[in-house]
Amino acid sequence: MTDFAIQYGEHVLHAHQDGKPVVALESTIISHGLPHPDNLRVAREIEQTVRDNGAVPATIGMIGGQVVVGLDGDQIEHLALAKDVAKLSVRDLAIAAARRADGATTVAATSAIAEAAGIRVFATGGLGGVHREANLTFDESADLTELARTPIVVVCAGVKSILDVGATLERLETLGVSVAGYQTRRFPGFFITDGGFDVDWQLDSPEQVADFIAAREAQGTSTGALVLANPLPTGEQLDPALHDRTLASGLSLLAEENVTGKAVTPFLLSHFHSSTEGKSLEVNIRIILRNSALAARIAAASGKGAA
């Protein structure tokens, strides 16, 4: 009989024992969000950035049906380079385990696993959300519903601009997910600094975010996550005109090639990376590294990265 319980990497076990802060990291970004071979290099840089900012990285994924919190170097390399890595949302986790699959976890699955592992802070690039024309396709990422029931802090650059940002913000409100800008009231659009919408709250320091975590626990009134939106400085964003052109061509290709379901996000990201001559990739990498650094500082400030 296989033991399906969550396995922990040694560095994460040690962090738990020593009471060191831990930051959860997802693996879908690595296997499906970034092109080979940059993805492996970036996965390592993300972990190093977390360490440089005072926390222990726990990259989460599935190896041979086993959920691992704190993949080791070889396991990360495997998920980055292997061809048959499944994209796992929460609903896929147990099926993939039964199939002894290798899989990369989305924001939804990573959040659920991190919460089960007592990790309070999670860094990613951009959330999934409500897709454009979702009124016809019903395509809304399970990231949103999972964040409604998982008390974790997700540091991200808003939602990907390939989505309907306004509709996603509305859904986050309905679902009771807390949303705050980091040092801003403008909600970012991932590749671009300003996604076109205000948010109600702004948090200004890792200590303020740590206070949010303490207050939510003390109040006991919310089961939802905090989406902490950390925009790129305008000088580092993807040129908005290039962004809009690329998005338009990506959306028509999507329709032409009839891409649907969980293939949509990887398809559009890869279209961006190939048709901007690597510019969007550079921006994507900067986003992830900045979010990882901030998440590490939050985990350190809260002293509750590991419960």
Ligand code: PSU
């Ligand atoms: N953000 C990125 N790159 C990605 C993703 C987000 O910068 O690859 C992934 C995340 O894992 C997110 C998922 O949870 O895309 C959302 O996919 P979907 O829209 O199919 O739920």
Ligand code: MN
């Ligand atoms: Mn979807």
